[in-house]
Amino acid sequence: xxxxxxxxxxxxLSLAHAMLVRAVLxxxxxxxxxxxxxxxxxxxxDKRTMASEPYRWLPxxxxxxxxxxxxxxxxxxxxxxxxxxxxxxxxxxxxxLPGRPTRQGQGSLELAVNFDAQDxxxxxxxxSDSDRPxxxxxxxxxxxxxxxxxxxxxxxxxxxxxxxKGADDLRAGFxxxxxxxxxxxxxxxxxxxxxxxxxxREPAGDAGYVDLASIRRIELTVLPxxxxxRTWQQWTYSFRKAWQSMPFGRFYLNSLFVSLAITLGQVLTxxxxxxxxxxxxxxxxxxxxxxxxxxxxxxAAVTIVPTFVLMKILGWFDTYRALILPMxxxxxxxxxxxxxxxxxxxxxxxxxxxxxxxxxxxxxxxILPLSKPALATLxxxxxxxxxxxxxWPLFATQSMHMKVLPIGLSAFQDxxxxxxxxxxxxxxxxxxxxLLVFLxxxxxxxxxxxxxxxxx
Amino acid sequence: MRAFRQPPIPKWRxxxxxxxxxxxxxxxxxxxxxALIVRGFRATMSFKPMRAVxxxxxxxxxxxxxxxxxxxxxxxxxxxxxxPVTASLVLGFCKWSGNRLELSAIDWMxxxxxxxxxxxxxxxxxxxxxxxxxxxxxxxxxxxxxxxQRSAWGRPARWAAAAAVLAMAWGVxxxxxxxxxxxASDPLFWQALWNSLVLMTWGVGGRIVLCLxxxxxxxxxLREIVLHRTIYxxxxxxxxxxxxxxxxxxxxxxxxxxxxxxxxxxDAMNGLVDTFGGPAGWITWQPPxxxxxxxxxxxxxxxxxxxxxxxxxxxxxxxxxxxxxxxQLYEAAEIDGANAxxxxxxxxxxxxxxxxxxxxxxxxxxGFQGGFQQAxxxxxxxxxxxxxxxxxxxxxxxxxxDQDMGYASAAAWVLFAIILTLTLIxxxxxxxxxxx
Numbered sequence: 001x002x003x004x005x006x007x008x009x010x011x012x013l014s015l016a017h018a019m020l021v022r023a024v025l026x027x028x029x030x031x032x033x034x035x036x037x038x039x040x041x042x043x044x045x046d047k048r049t050m051a052s053e054p055y056r057w058l059p060x061x062x063x064x065x066x067x068x069x070x071x072x073x074x075x076x077x078x079x080x081x082x083x084x085x086x087x088x089x090x091x092x093x094x095x096x097l098p099g100r101p102t103r104q105g106q107g108s109l110e111l112a113v114n115f116d117a118q119d120x121x122x123x124x125x126x127x128s129d130s131d132r133p134x135x136x137x138x139x140x141x142x143x144x145x146x147x148x149x150x151x152x153x154x155x156x157x158x159x160x161x162x163x164x165k166g167a168d169d170l171r172a173g174f175x176x177x178x179x180x181x182x183x184x185x186x187x188x189x190x191x192x193x194x195x196x197x198x199x200x201r202e203p204a205g206d207a208g209y210v211d212l213a214s215i216r217r218i219e220l221t222v223l224p225x226x227x228x229x230r231t232w233q234q235w236t237y238s239f240r241k242a243w244q245s246m247p248f249g250r251f252y253l254n255s256l257f258v259s260l261a262i263t264l265g266q267v268l269t270x271x272x273x274x275x276x277x278x279x280x281x282x283x284x285x286x287x288x289x290x291x292x293x294x295x296x297x298x299x300a301a302v303t304i305v306p307t308f309v310l311m312k313i314l315g316w317f318d319t320y321r322a323l324i325l326p327m328x329x330x331x332x333x334x335x336x337x338x339x340x341x342x343x344x345x346x347x348x349x350x351x352x353x354x355x356x357x358x359x360x361x362x363x364x365x366x367i368l369p370l371s372k373p374a375l376a377t378l379x380x381x382x383x384x385x386x387x388x389x390x391x392w393p394l395f396a397t398q399s400m401h402m403k404v405l406p407i408g409l410s411a412f413q414d415x416x417x418x419x420x421x422x423x424x425x426x427x428x429x430x431x432x433x434x435l436l437v438f439l440x441x442x443x444x445x446x447x448x449x450x451x452x453x454x455x456x
Numbered sequence: 457m458r459a460f461r462q463p464p465i466p467k468w469r470x471x472x473x474x475x476x477x478x479x480x481x482x483x484x485x486x487x488x489x490x491a492l493i494v495r496g497f498r499a500t501m502s503f504k505p506m507r508a509v510x511x512x513x514x515x516x517x518x519x520x521x522x523x524x525x526x527x528x529x530x531x532x533x534x535x536x537x538x539x540p541v542t543a544s545l546v547l548g549f550c551k552w553s554g555n556r557l558e559l560s561a562i563d564w565m566x567x568x569x570x571x572x573x574x575x576x577x578x579x580x581x582x583x584x585x586x587x588x589x590x591x592x593x594x595x596x597x598x599x600x601x602x603x604x605q606r607s608a609w610g611r612p613a614r615w616a617a618a619a620a621v622l623a624m625a626w627g628v629x630x631x632x633x634x635x636x637x638x639x640a641s642d643p644l645f646w647q648a649l650w651n652s653l654v655l656m657t658w659g660v661g662g663r664i665v666l667c668l669x670x671x672x673x674x675x676x677x678l679r680e681i682v683l684h685r686t687i688y689x690x691x692x693x694x695x696x697x698x699x700x701x702x703x704x705x706x707x708x709x710x711x712x713x714x715x716x717x718x719x720x721x722x723d724a725m726n727g728l729v730d731t732f733g734g735p736a737g738w739i740t741w742q743p744p745x746x747x748x749x750x751x752x753x754x755x756x757x758x759x760x761x762x763x764x765x766x767x768x769x770x771x772x773x774x775x776x777x778x779x780x781x782x783x784q785l786y787e788a789a790e791i792d793g794a795n796a797x798x799x800x801x802x803x804x805x806x807x808x809x810x811x812x813x814x815x816x817x818x819x820x821x822x823g824f825q826g827g828f829q830q831a832x833x834x835x836x837x838x839x840x841x842x843x844x845x846x847x848x849x850x851x852x853x854x855x856x857x858d859q860d861m862g863y864a865s866a867a868a869w870v871l872f873a874i875i876l877t878l879t880l881i882x883x884x885x886x887x888x889x890x891x892x
Contacts (some may be wrong), residue, residue, distance in 0.1 A: 011457070016530070018676075018677075018678060018811045019641075019678050021673055022676060022680075023676065024673060024676075025678075025684050026671055027685055028670075028673075028688070028766075029687045032687050032688055032690065032691070032763070032766070032767070033690075034713065035699075035702055035703070035706055035713075035763070036690065038702075038705075038706065039702050040715045050711060055713075056714060056860040065566070080699070083695065134728045149711075158563065180719070180732065212633050220728075227867070269528040269529040269532065270529060272525045272526070272528060272529065273525060273526045273528070273529035273530065275525055276522045276523075276525035276526045277526070279523040280518065280525065281518070281522070282517060282519045282522035282523065283515045283517070283519060292533070295533060295537050295538070297875070297876065297879065298541055298872065299824075299868065299871055299872055300825065301823040301825060301846075301847055301850045301867075301868040301871055301872075302540070302541055302544050302849070302865075302868040302871075302872050303536070303537060303540040303541060303544065304540075304851075305544060305547070305850075305854045305861050305864050305865055305868065306539070306540035306541075306543035306544045306547065307536060307540045307542075308854075308855075309543070309554060309557075309861065310535075310539070310540065310543075312554070312557060317797070325532075326536040327538070328532055329528075329529050329531075329532025329536060329537075331533060331537075334529060339536055351613065353623055359518070359521050360527070363525075383889075384693075387695075388695055388696055390696070390697060390828075390829050391828055391829070393856055394832075395851070406695060406696075406697040407693070409695070409697050409698060409701070410832070410833060412524075412696060413701055413833065414858070420711065421707045421710075423701055423705065424701075424702065427695070427698035427699075427701050427702060428698070430698045431694045431695050434693055434694065434695060435690070435693060436801070437696060438689075439686070442686060442689075444504060454818065
């Protein structure tokens, strides 16, 4: 059963017929592609431009003028026991609700730089005159409003004998107010989706916190950026943000490892069993095989709950073993390979047996090389199925570092349920690898589907 | 050494050296018994050696090696399928939160889980047990009947199936007598069943129609057909979770592109009405909040499923089936003067009916036991339980809501029974409709 894409039934279509078919196909294709296009378009935007009226399919370009304008307000610090100390509040009237700049920035500290005019680029917030309590602080935070121009802002803290510089620069790729948190020792991933800056000590050294009273001044330096880089930064904002908010790299590795292990294991165990079912002769073989087939009818809902309990009892909950082992054995793979093995010619096998091959050697050197297409199909489908498996990994794992990609994506959705630009960026990151694999191996996929599908 | 056809190996030599009188060879059973005794005697007592090569080995039967081959997979299936299924059946009669792993934490509930699920408020549990067992045995027997009609089990299986029918009839009679009370059942479970049924029916029906149409469109002689195939196949290959998140956004009442385009269309119509002198703002229709309203949540799921499946696996199967239809049939029909409509109904549709049947069965099985992912990602079973499928109901009960593994297992077994019954009905009556 295979589809020949180039050899068509019947002769050339009449012009009207061809046009009609083309039109219908085209309308359908647009309908198929619009959701994907919306996905890409949303992932390239930020929160403000997403709800623009009328709808824009392409994200905005940052302004070409070499100028940047920032507003800074409401500096505060947090002690290790999570108490806030307000350092500067430039526009106190705006803060009816504490910590929420509500106006458009009047009264806030304005950092406006024209890079052509060589304006002052470093703004200093002097804290040396205020009388502050001598408490340790682990985090410094302020409200920042960008203008969407995409230039960089560097934070550094100067004190008695130390300088802390921000490891990453802030980008003014967003419009509207944002909370910026500068940590002396940040968490690797920030699940709250804040703007996070890691402060690094110069000369190198490590301290989890500094004494508040010894901070003399905070310097904010505005740095220019070429238009191409700004555009790139702005359009990839959602992707970088998503990548920083959750350990997607770990999710990728988990998914890859688990899927590869399941694929290898299934191909191995299923081909062994299929060989015994197809070629070896032993009492009760066919009845046993029928029983094997019957297990395919059992819905997953029946087995998942007790398997979960089994994992708990064995102490395998939240480990790779729990993710891999229950998926390693499948009746379906055995069935598919058995059907294929039955169709192989016996002569080669017999020749090998006459030459003195044992059964295992026949399996390894005759059967497996002959059935490469079937093995590849089984491997492809097992890999895809385990790559996209959702229910079992959802129940079998708990901690962040054990999540596979779909579960990680679902957890990401729980955190950022309304920030559609981040959601779409994360979804795209999850989708792109399989899409790439598919686009380059299309033929193989479709043929594999036909090979496995109709024989059931 | 199967290549060489060996001469038939003679049976074991006639017994002469038995220390006691062997049973007379009156019937087959006695003969078998005799053979058994002889073999046992030879193997254990006799001083005569066994034959060097037993007939089984000579025929290529090597149980030991074969079992070694099957063992890795079989152990896995045993531990992760057979054991859980058994445990699930036992759990169905218990109440257990799954938090404490001691036996004392498990309460025996008897049939309470099932009666609560289905609403059997029977006064005689023993009767219900007998009826249930009859039903179960009958279903298994029906499987045997459906799979191999001429097996040695045919007669007992037929009896058991008849018993199952009787049990069902008895259930209906009890229902009329007022002993089975649907009002006393778990309304959420019945709602979940109904939801699953609706989603499955529309999903499978739409899939068959759309995929066949798609396959017929893609089976044309056009240059750009490969591009179309790729585009229509994209959703199948994309991560399902990512697509559900995407569709949740598409169905969003404000920023979703569906409602935005619906509103745009409405405004355009209003503008048209205005241009021709009609009343301003004539159409006041508001697009629905798709996933937020009970009446539109299920249609939203169904439409998404169609989009997802339109160019996927069923379409490829139909395409393969269409290309397998011999050209002569169409030529003959054209000579007879059949139009396109007649050609479709008398040639194409019957010729692809095995594929339709396959898609139907797989759709019913998958459709009834699916729906967890959509519900979990897009609606969490809401609004008001209108997208809670049986699947989601089971996991919700087991892991999220009540944490009652026993109740969830009982529900899973009810689901299993339903799927089995539907599959069997499909097998028995669907195959008759399949003809070339």
